[in-house]
Amino acid sequence: MGKRSHPNSFLRTCLVVALVYCVYLAARRGIGAWLFQKNSPAAIQSAIKWDPANPQYYDALAGVIHYFSANAAPEEIVRLDENATRLSPYNAQYWADLGAAREWAGRSQEAAEAFDRAQQLFPNSPGINWRVANFDVRSHKVTEGLRALQRVLLGGSVAPRDVFALATRATGNDQVILALALPPRAPVTLDSVKPSARAMAFSTVISSLLFSTNPPGFLTSPTT
Secondary structure, three states: OHHHHHHHHHHHHHHHHHHHHHHHHHHHHHHHHHHHOOOOHHHHHHHHHHOOOOHHHHHHHHHHHHHHOOOOOHHHHHHHHHHHHHHOOOOHHHHHHHHHHHHHOOOHHHHHHHHHHHHHHOOOOHHHHHHHHHHHHHOOOHHHHHHHHHHHHHHOOOOHHHHHHHHHHHOOOHHHHHHOOOOOOOOOOHHHOOHHHHHHHHHHHHHHHHOOOOOOOOOOOOOO
8 A cells, every 4th residue: 555655645746746846937027027017117027027929029129128228129119029929939029029129129021021921911901001101101112011001091099190191201193102002903094084083083182191190100000
C-alpha cells in the first residue's frame, strides 16, 4: 500500500505547483494591467516588465513615446511596434502602427510592407484604409491611395469632405475624384457622360461635401 501512495503524492504535488504558478502569472498580469492604466511611459514600461507577453503594452508605449516624448527615438518606437506585431501577428492595427513608425524612421519600403499587411488583415476597415490612403498619398502612389479612399468612403466612418479633400491632394483630375462617389459597379462610365453633365455632377458633389457640417481632419484616425 505504501508504494501506491507515491504516485498520488507526486500528482498532488504537481497540481499544487501548477496552481501556484497560475496564481503567480495571474498576479503578474494583474499588476501589469494596474500599471498600464496609469498611462505614462514609466508605468507602461513597468507593466511590460510584469507582463512581457502582452502586445498592447508595447503598442501603447510606442504611441505614448511618439506623441509625448521630446526626445523620441524613431528606431525605439519601431522596435516596440515590431514586438507588438510579433506577439499579435493578426492584429491589423498593430501593423498599421508599425507602418507609421517605420515611415517616421525613414524606412519607406518597410513601412509600405507593414501597411500592406494591415490592409490584408482587415481589407474593409475604414480606419486602416484611411491610414493607408494617407501614406500612399504622401508616397505619391495615387492609384493605390484612391483605391483605399474608395473603401474609406464606402465604410462611412470618415467624413466624405475629408475623403474628397485628400483625393484632391492626390490628383487634380475631377473625373477621378468624382469616380470615388460612384458605386464600384456603376453601369455608366464617366466617358459616356457628356462633359457638361460631368461638370455639373462634379460641382454638385464637391459643393455638398465642402459645405458638410462634419469638421475637416486629414490626419484623424477613425475607429477601426
